[in-house]
Amino acid sequence: MDREKVIEVKNLVKKFGSFTANDNLTFDVYKGEIFGFLGANGAGKTTAMKILCGLSKPSSGDIRIVGYDVYHETERIKNSIGYMSQKFSLYDDLTVWENFRFFGGIYGLSRKEIESQTQLLLNRLGIWSYKDRIISSIPLGWKQKLAFSVAIMHRPAIVFLDEPTGGVDPVTRRQFWDLIYQAASEGYTVFVTTHYMDEAEYCDRVSIMVDGRIRALDTPENLKSTFDCQDMQDVFIKLAREAKYQ
Amino acid sequence: MIAFIKKEVQHILRDYRTMIILFGMPLIQVLIFGFAITNEIKNANLVVIDHAKDYQSVRLIQKMTSSGYFKLSGYASTVDESEQLFKSGKAKQILVIENDFAEGLRQNSARIQIISDATDPNVAEQLKNYTIGIISSFTAEQRDLPSPALKVNVSSQMYFNPELKGVFLFVPGTMAVILMLVSAMMTSISIAREKETGTMEVLLVSPLKPWQIIVGKVTPYVVLSFINALTILALGFWVFGLPIQGSFILLLAEILLYIIMSLSLGIFISTISSTQQIAMMLSMFALMLPTILLSGFVFPIENMPSFLQGLSCIMPSRWFIIIVRDIMLRGNGLTHIWMETMILCLMILFFLGLSIKNFKVRLQ
Amino acid sequence: MIFILPIVQLLILSYTATFEIKTTRLAIVDQDGSVSSRDLISSFSGSGFFKIKQFCNSVKEAEELLYSRKVHQILVIENGFEQNLKTSEKGGKIHLLVDAVDGSAAGIRAGYAQQVINQYVKKINLEILGVSRFQEPITIEYSNWYNPMMKYTVFMVPGILVLLITLIGMFLTSMNIVKEKEIGTIEQINVTPIRKWQFIAGKLFPFWVIGLFELAFGLVVARVVFGITVAGSYPLLFSIAAIYLIMVMSLGLLVSTLVETQQQAMFISWFFLVIFILLSGLFTATESMPQWVQYFNYFNPVAYFIKVIRLLVLKGAGLAQLYNIILVMIAYAGLALTLAVLRYKKTV
Numbered sequence: 001m002d003r004e005k006v007i008e009v010k011n012l013v014k015k016f017g018s019f020t021a022n023d024n025l026t027f028d029v030y031k032g033e034i035f036g037f038l039g040a041n042g043a044g045k046t047t048a049m050k051i052l053c054g055l056s057k058p059s060s061g062d063i064r065i066v067g068y069d070v071y072h073e074t075e076r077i078k079n080s081i082g083y084m085s086q087k088f089s090l091y092d093d094l095t096v097w098e099n100f101r102f103f104g105g106i107y108g109l110s111r112k113e114i115e116s117q118t119q120l121l122l123n124r125l126g127i128w129s130y131k132d133r134i135i136s137s138i139p140l141g142w143k144q145k146l147a148f149s150v151a152i153m154h155r156p157a158i159v160f161l162d163e164p165t166g167g168v169d170p171v172t173r174r175q176f177w178d179l180i181y182q183a184a185s186e187g188y189t190v191f192v193t194t195h196y197m198d199e200a201e202y203c204d205r206v207s208i209m210v211d212g213r214i215r216a217l218d219t220p221e222n223l224k225s226t227f228d229c230q231d232m233q234d235v236f237i238k239l240a241r242e243a244k245y246q
Numbered sequence: 247m248i249a250f251i252k253k254e255v256q257h258i259l260r261d262y263r264t265m266i267i268l269f270g271m272p273l274i275q276v277l278i279f280g281f282a283i284t285n286e287i288k289n290a291n292l293v294v295i296d297h298a299k300d301y302q303s304v305r306l307i308q309k310m311t312s313s314g315y316f317k318l319s320g321y322a323s324t325v326d327e328s329e330q331l332f333k334s335g336k337a338k339q340i341l342v343i344e345n346d347f348a349e350g351l352r353q354n355s356a357r358i359q360i361i362s363d364a365t366d367p368n369v370a371e372q373l374k375n376y377t378i379g380i381i382s383s384f385t386a387e388q389r390d391l392p393s394p395a396l397k398v399n400v401s402s403q404m405y406f407n408p409e410l411k412g413v414f415l416f417v418p419g420t421m422a423v424i425l426m427l428v429s430a431m432m433t434s435i436s437i438a439r440e441k442e443t444g445t446m447e448v449l450l451v452s453p454l455k456p457w458q459i460i461v462g463k464v465t466p467y468v469v470l471s472f473i474n475a476l477t478i479l480a481l482g483f484w485v486f487g488l489p490i491q492g493s494f495i496l497l498l499a500e501i502l503l504y505i506i507m508s509l510s511l512g513i514f515i516s517t518i519s520s521t522q523q524i525a526m527m528l529s530m531f532a533l534m535l536p537t538i539l540l541s542g543f544v545f546p547i548e549n550m551p552s553f554l555q556g557l558s559c560i561m562p563s564r565w566f567i568i569i570v571r572d573i574m575l576r577g578n579g580l581t582h583i584w585m586e587t588m589i590l591c592l593m594i595l596f597f598l599g600l601s602i603k604n605f606k607v608r609l610q
Numbered sequence: 611m612i613f614i615l616p617i618v619q620l621l622i623l624s625y626t627a628t629f630e631i632k633t634t635r636l637a638i639v640d641q642d643g644s645v646s647s648r649d650l651i652s653s654f655s656g657s658g659f660f661k662i663k664q665f666c667n668s669v670k671e672a673e674e675l676l677y678s679r680k681v682h683q684i685l686v687i688e689n690g691f692e693q694n695l696k697t698s699e700k701g702g703k704i705h706l707l708v709d710a711v712d713g714s715a716a717g718i719r720a721g722y723a724q725q726v727i728n729q730y731v732k733k734i735n736l737e738i739l740g741v742s743r744f745q746e747p748i749t750i751e752y753s754n755w756y757n758p759m760m761k762y763t764v765f766m767v768p769g770i771l772v773l774l775i776t777l778i779g780m781f782l783t784s785m786n787i788v789k790e791k792e793i794g795t796i797e798q799i800n801v802t803p804i805r806k807w808q809f810i811a812g813k814l815f816p817f818w819v820i821g822l823f824e825l826a827f828g829l830v831v832a833r834v835v836f837g838i839t840v841a842g843s844y845p846l847l848f849s850i851a852a853i854y855l856i857m858v859m860s861l862g863l864l865v866s867t868l869v870e871t872q873q874q875a876m877f878i879s880w881f882f883l884v885i886f887i888l889l890s891g892l893f894t895a896t897e898s899m900p901q902w903v904q905y906f907n908y909f910n911p912v913a914y915f916i917k918v919i920r921l922l923v924l925k926g927a928g929l930a931q932l933y934n935i936i937l938v939m940i941a942y943a944g945l946a947l948t949l950a951v952l953r954y955k956k957t958v
Contacts, residue, residue: 105249
């Protein structure tokens with residue numbers, strides 16, 4: 001494989017006291033890939049994701065994000081990633097434009113860049129006219145798309161999406177995945193956690209965590225044939241049943 | 247960072263209701279304290295039972311009611327009847343003048359009874375003292391008493407507040423409470439809100455360093471608090487003639503110190519509360535009430551039981567109020583308040599240290 | 611939580627909210643150093659109220675104690691006090707220097723000092739002139755009704771109970787309803803067949819019960835800890851409290867229609883409560899306040915209840931004395947509730 005690795009994880013271990021949240025994770029994510037990070041609640045997804053974002057330090061292991069080491073170069077890492085949480089995390093009492101200006105500002109974009117990026121991203125969504133509306137008056141589906149646009153505004157190498165489609169209807173979810181595809185085709189690497197197994201099918205590769213370990217990692221097609229299942233839903237259920245704590 | 251402050255200001259400006267309260271509150275409070283709250287007693291309801299009904303008793307009653315302290319609320323004929331008046335709140339004190347008052351005055355055998363409504367002991371005591379004063383000046387007018395051969399001439403001098411104005415006492419306290427409200431409560435709530443809505447996570451993932459997030463968050467509140475403090479000082483100065491005897495610069499510096507202290511307390515509260523509601527409850531009940539009660543704002547600390555006096559020592563506002571009163575009224579400089587200032591500094595270090603520790607634990 | 615907190619507050623408040631002055635720290639500058647001046651000083655030290663902190667050689671030295679808050683008062687006995695006491699027409703000269711930062715306390719402290727001095731004058735005159743020539747023409751008898759021990763807690767505890775009930779009624783109600791609004795459950799209610807007034811009643815009822823329960827609990831604490839018993843009738847007390855709760859809960863509901871977030875609800879309730887409480891007569895008598903406050907208090911629910919509860923609990927007032935206040939309270943409650951419900955229906 002000569003594709004560029006943007007996330008390299010070797011033997012990642014994270015312990016909280018005697019509890020091991022992440023047990024010896026090893027995987028790579030390639031540039032331009034949509035990487036699905038699956039697991040039941042409590043399997044250790046969030047812990048691993050926090051480490052990859054530089055929010056938390058691993059107990060041991062060798063982890064590099066865009067070539068930067070998570071122990072010492074978290075500041076560089078933070079500049080080259082985007083993040084969208086499950087709560088969509090925009091400021092409800094500010095307007096769309098004010099949100100863009102703020103998030104652009106904290107990533108050190110110039111005013112010009114902020115303006116051009118906002119225009120580009122809003123036009124792509126076709127909601128330029130929403131520019132001066134207060135976020136709280138905008139439907140949930142649009143908020144979610146806006147949050148994604150904000151997350152890639154500073155052109156990060158990787159975007160982390162933490163359960164980005166919670167509480168959204170199937171049509172909007174489909175539209176949201178179109179956005180993700182588009183971003184991937186432009187060279188963004190997308191690292192996404194989700195509960196929806198149909199979404200797992202959209203990913204280039206999927207890893208499934210059980211009890212803090214990566215139990216399976218491959219393309220959805222290969223996973224289905226390996227585990228002899230009809231769809232990802234069955235693969236997931238088959239693996240999740242092995243968990244000690246259900 | 248500037249983007250951050252700008253955003254924070256927008257949050258504050260957009261919530262105009264809170265803005266109005268934040269600026270209206272200190273104004274109203276100082277005005278109420280200045281104009282309405284007074285420990286001086288005026289127009290207390292007096293009921294008279296006049297058994298004597300002679301010219302002397304009438305003169306005494308007149309003297310009582312023209313003093314300004316009392317207002318004649320009615321006459322009663324028996325003590326039982328007057329009890330009804332106590333119960334309906336129509337009497338604060340009852341004056342009973344016994345039979346043959348005029349005659350008794352001549353023979354040094356006149357008798358008077360004062361029945362006080364002692365539910366409020368301070369008022370009862372004060373009214374009693376007023377009455378004694380009125381009666382003794384009444385007797386002095388009545389006839390030539392042998393003037394005592396030995397006399398003492400007392401001259402009193404009221405330091406720091408010659409007109410005994412209550413507002414002098416309350417302004418520093420109002421300032422302490424409002425600054426605590428704006429700084430500690432508002433910051434803790436606004437940080438908790440970021441946590442609740444998930445924006446805090448996004449901020450932490452961004453290249454902003456934690457101290458930048460904090461400074462960006464608190465700067466607008468520092469400004470707000472300062473404006474409030476100046477408003478209160480201006481109101482006190484121009485409306486109520488509250489002087490600033492000591493150094494104005496020192497006063498501003500101490501106010502800034504207290505604001506920083508409140509902010510670090512607010513940051514600390516936000517690190518231990520996960521939602522806005524918890525932050526609100528914590529600041530309301532664990533912060534505001536003790537700030538008002540245990541700081542010497544309204545009730546003097548030295549009157550409290552020693553356990554509560556000890557508790558009051560951990561209230562930042564207690565020390566701040568001492569500092570402000572010292573600078574404004576007593577005109578003292580740092581030599582008198584260095585200890586209080588040090589305590590505030592230590593508190594800042596303590597709360598910031600705790601916050602950093604909590605913050606690190608969360609990130610671990 | 612909702613029960614422990616108020617009780618802790620009741621206890622702490624009752625002990626802190628006191629204007630009772632127990633002691634005065636005194637510095638003495640005795641420039642005379644005579645038998646008479648020492649005699650006067652011992653009158654002060656024997657009074658029990660004054661604590662002599664320090665004897666100073668100069669006024670300057672004593673003033674420093676005043677500036678550093680170590681003493682409340684300075685007594686300066688002027689040089690030649692004994693001489694002047696006996697010979698001068700004006701009498702022996704003394705100065706009283708008082709720290710008046712707390713104006714009212716300063717007044718009371720100066721009053722006590724004056725009393726001690728008067729006693730002293732009386733005493734020395736008696737010693738020299740004999741009893742008969744210095745007899746008062748009027749004998750005054752005193753009695754303190756309802757609170758013979760003159761305890762401040764007796765006065766404050768019922769008022770603080772009012773405070774706690776008010777907090778529950780206004781604060782919790784407004785915040786709770788706004789919370790519903792914030793998290794959107796009100797929209798869910800709107801699709802159910804429940805009528806809005808039923809919804810409001812359902813929301814208010816628990817707080818109403820909690821408020822009454824808290825009053826009962828508070829009365830128990832008042833009795834056990836402070837020995838305060840209700841002089842009037844319990845059913846009447848609770849009926850009035852029930853009316854009062856409706857008054858403040860309606861105001862809480864009204865506040866909730868004016869705001870969007872819990873934070874705003876809290877600030878607005880807080881704002882009005884501070885004004886209501888300060889002007890209600892809880893701490894200082896309303897009669898002494900200016901006329902506009904008296905008018906304002908017609909709209910101040912706290913003022914009504916403070917008045918009623920003190921009359922009823924401490925003096926045992928009954929329906930006969932209280933009926934007109936109760937009627938006003940009922941009218942107020944009805945009006946406020948109607949207004950609040952109407953406005954609520956419109957806004958949500």
